[in-house]
Amino acid sequence: MSVLVFIEHAGGKIKKSSLEALTYGNDLAGLLGMPCIAVAGGKITNDALEESAAYGASKIIHLNNEKLHTFNVQAYTSALAAVAGEQNAKAIVMSASFSAKGMAPRLAVKLNAALADGVISLPDVSSGFKVRKGAFSGKAFADLSLSSDVKVLTLSPNSYKIVKKDGKASVEVNNYSPSDSDLKITVKEIIQATDKVSLPEAELVVSAGRGMKGPENWGMIEELANVLGAATACSKPVSDAGWRPHNEHVGQTGIAISPNLYIAVGISGAIQHLAGVSSSKTIVVINKDAEAPFFKAADYGIVGDAFEVIPKLTEAIKKFKAAH
Amino acid sequence: MKVLVCISSVPDTTTKINFTPDNKSFVTQGVQFIINPYDEIALTRALELTEKDGGTVTVINVGDATTEPVIRKALAVGATDAVRVNAGPRDAFFVARQIAGYASNQNFDLILCGRESIDYNGAQVPAMIAELLGIPSVSVCKKLEIAGKTAIAEREIEGGKEIVECPLPMVVSASEGMAEPRIPNMRGIMSARTKPLAVVEPVDTPKNIEVIIYDKPKPRSEVKLIAPDKVEELVDLLHTQARVI
Ligand SMILES: Cc1cc2nc3c(=O)[nH]c(=O)nc-3n(C[C@H](O)[C@H](O)[C@H](O)COP(=O)(O)OP(=O)(O)OC[C@H]3O[C@@H](n4cnc5c(N)ncnc54)[C@H](O)[C@@H]3O)c2cc1C
Ligand SMILES: Nc1ncnc2c1ncn2[C@@H]1O[C@H](COP(=O)(O)O)[C@@H](O)[C@H]1O
Numbered sequence: 001m002s003v004l005v006f007i008e009h010a011g012g013k014i015k016k017s018s019l020e021a022l023t024y025g026n027d028l029a030g031l032l033g034m035p036c037i038a039v040a041g042g043k044i045t046n047d048a049l050e051e052s053a054a055y056g057a058s059k060i061i062h063l064n065n066e067k068l069h070t071f072n073v074q075a076y077t078s079a080l081a082a083v084a085g086e087q088n089a090k091a092i093v094m095s096a097s098f099s100a101k102g103m104a105p106r107l108a109v110k111l112n113a114a115l116a117d118g119v120i121s122l123p124d125v126s127s128g129f130k131v132r133k134g135a136f137s138g139k140a141f142a143d144l145s146l147s148s149d150v151k152v153l154t155l156s157p158n159s160y161k162i163v164k165k166d167g168k169a170s171v172e173v174n175n176y177s178p179s180d181s182d183l184k185i186t187v188k189e190i191i192q193a194t195d196k197v198s199l200p201e202a203e204l205v206v207s208a209g210r211g212m213k214g215p216e217n218w219g220m221i222e223e224l225a226n227v228l229g230a231a232t233a234c235s236k237p238v239s240d241a242g243w244r245p246h247n248e249h250v251g252q253t254g255i256a257i258s259p260n261l262y263i264a265v266g267i268s269g270a271i272q273h274l275a276g277v278s279s280s281k282t283i284v285v286i287n288k289d290a291e292a293p294f295f296k297a298a299d300y301g302i303v304g305d306a307f308e309v310i311p312k313l314t315e316a317i318k319k320f321k322a323a324h
Numbered sequence: 325m326k327v328l329v330c331i332s333s334v335p336d337t338t339t340k341i342n343f344t345p346d347n348k349s350f351v352t353q354g355v356q357f358i359i360n361p362y363d364e365i366a367l368t369r370a371l372e373l374t375e376k377d378g379g380t381v382t383v384i385n386v387g388d389a390t391t392e393p394v395i396r397k398a399l400a401v402g403a404t405d406a407v408r409v410n411a412g413p414r415d416a417f418f419v420a421r422q423i424a425g426y427a428s429n430q431n432f433d434l435i436l437c438g439r440e441s442i443d444y445n446g447a448q449v450p451a452m453i454a455e456l457l458g459i460p461s462v463s464v465c466k467k468l469e470i471a472g473k474t475a476i477a478e479r480e481i482e483g484g485k486e487i488v489e490c491p492l493p494m495v496v497s498a499s500e501g502m503a504e505p506r507i508p509n510m511r512g513i514m515s516a517r518t519k520p521l522a523v524v525e526p527v528d529t530p531k532n533i534e535v536i537i538y539d540k541p542k543p544r545s546e547v548k549l550i551a552p553d554k555v556e557e558l559v560d561l562l563h564t565q566a567r568v569i
Contacts, residue, residue: 010482073451074460098481102463105416105451114532115416117446130536136350137442139341141539148532184460185490188476192484201482204568228569239500246466246500247480252337252442253361254500261568272337278541282566284558285547295547300561304552313555320559320569 002087003029005057006080006094007040013048014040017095017157017201019055024122024160025093026056028153031125032090037061039083041068041076046171053169055162060171061087067178070187071099075178077106082176084111089150096154097200104154114146120159120258120279137252137275157201158258199248202231205259207250207277209235211266211287211306215243220310221265227317233257235267251276266306269294286310325379325470327370328432329403330423330449332360332413332441333387333394347537350443359394362438364401364505366498370436371402371506373470379433380404384426386419388412392521399516400508406519411526416444420452421529428457434475435495439464447497454495462488466501 005025007018014022022038029036038057040049041064049060063079080103084092092107094100096118108115116131120141123131128145134156135142199205206225212218218232225232232248239249250257252275262280266287267273274297277283285298288305295301302309335341336356343350359367370381383398385391386409395406409422427435435457437450447463454461466485467478473492478485480499508516550558562569 015482073463077455098464098479101447102451102461102479105420105446105448106455106461108448109417109420109452109455112530112532115446115448116533117448135443135445135538136335136341137445139540140343141541143536143539145534145536146532147534181458184494185462185488187486187488189487190481190484191487192481196483198483247485249500256445261562261566271340275337282562282568283544284562295549297544298547299544299566300558301547301549302552302555302558303549309552309555312553313558316555316559317569319556320563324563 001034001090003032003034003036004084004087004089004092005036005038006092006100007038007052008095008097008099009040009042009044009048012044014051015095015201016162017097019162020157020160021093021095021155022052022055022057023163024155027122028091028093029056031122034090035059037087039063039080041079042071043069049171050169053167054164056165056167057169059169061174062171063176064173065175065177067183072178072183072185073099073102073106074182074184077103077110078178078182079176080107081110083174084150091151091153093153093155096156100154104152108152111150111152112148113150113152114148115152116144116146117154118156119153120156134256134279138256138278139275156258158203158260197229197231199231199233200255200257202257203259204228204230204261205233205257206230206263206265207233207235207267208238208265209267210237218244220314224263224310224314224317227314227321235273264294265310267294268292269297325374325377325433326431327374327379327381328427328430328435329363329367329370329381329383329398330435330437331363331367331383331385331394331398332438333357333385333391334360334441334443337361337442341540343538347539348535350538357391357394359397360438360441361505362440362498365500365503366436366438367398367401367403368503368506369468369498372503377470382407384409384423386411386413386422395521396516397508399519399521400512401506402512404519406521408521408523409526410523414531415533416446416448417452417533418529418531420449420456422526423449424453424456425527426524427453433492434470435493437495437497439497439499450495450497459493459495460490461495461497462490463497464499465496466499468496468502
């Protein structure tokens, strides 16, 4: 029996969100008294893969078939299901990335497994298998009881702390070759903005709303984000108006995020906006209206004009960074 | 082209969420229900595609009779006909089984869903339907074009996007950008009353997941206000107190 962790990589390195999943998978394996096995696919070096042992994997399986060099949801589902069978996996863990979220439900169906999507903490296995996830778009949590023999869990990014260990494990190549019926989708093009911090995974986020008046004023938001090493986000009307791309829109109908720090500039704090960001660990609100509802959901607030406060804040953070 | 659009009936986005005293279920009293916002996007794209190339748009919902106003709204927006599977949507697998069961002998070219329902937030139903039917799926799709029997879809990935090509039939889950939701007009609302709405009974489905309790996040403590000319104080607090920088 084992716990499998599906790990993803970008730029030749295991993604941070997958290291979270590995730490989680290892802790879960500890609870269940089973080894934790990492599984990766695509082009990646053994050195990079062996890094996963430092997060608890006792073995690393590399799906190295050429047909798995791009992520194809059906092919990966079948490959993972095959590995899960070989390793007698009782739980399969992965970060709730876009690709994994598209795959986990298929895998759950294939394996007759219950699926908990976006879990935020380790399960309680004292009697049965109970696990917590967000529900109602951040307005609530749900505790689920999973009763199938095999379970599939996707881990909400930024909800589990990465812990490094001393570990060594070797890579085992698996040549699983997907069948043609699993290869109907062909990837034509991947367009990636590699220099930017990805929003769902970001630990720090600077977000701005209609209070910024227009897209021409985003320079100061981006500068603040740059200085912090943060991702940028926005409210819905901002992306609707085309001031910012849709993939920056956070909230109930956008991306739900839970960074360590969320700085909201010129955002009123509508219930739909709060739904997607209220699980952020620390919230800072900058708004010129002291009555803005967002202040009720914030840890720190500045009542002031963003156009004056943001440049000052950026300078102060620059100074802080230089001193630390 | 024959399109199936899966619509979920969800609490209006302004709803304050409350649970029954035993924390086992969501209190629906006084709550306004709407078509899940992503499903509205999916429905609109389905209408645009069939208006261009001809075809029909069927909407399906798994829900009890209380969801019919939401289904009628989808008909008012322009769907051809509707199906309701007469059962509370117990969990994602249950819903997917009902929809896959209905779709299995109907030869739909395309099944469109929303990327996730804003109540349960599973983002599970679409890919489960696809797996049950053994057809491809594209999740969190931001653009969808169909040429003949082939789809070109743009899906979101971390920090970017991926453009894929896929033969029909397939399942696509719609995200923002695919279409701008339409508002029904008077003629649509009138004609929706007489459009066919079939009610079918659910198929038995094994159960392996259950919500034990719901729970609300703890409220934050009172906000600490910092004067606008004291930004250094904020930086210091973020470092020493919140420990986030
Ligand atoms: C179905 C539905 C779904 C929705 N989903 C989402 C969602 O997912 N995400 C989302 O964000 N919204 C969502 N909304 C929209 C939401 O209801 C609000 O309209 C929106 O969040 C408001 O955006 P905003 O705060 O940027 O703009 P506004 O509400 O206009 O607020 C602007 C704020 O900027 C402040 N301000 C103005 N000038 C300055 C200045 N110089 N300095 C500092 N502050 C300034 C103002 O005091 C004000 O508080 C949804 C709405 C509906 C109906
Ligand atoms: N009860 C339901 N009836 C019909 N379609 C549904 C139902 N629940 C979910 N769906 C579809 O599946 C999508 C994803 O839902 P979920 O997996 O619950 O996040 C929704 O956007 C709908 O398109």
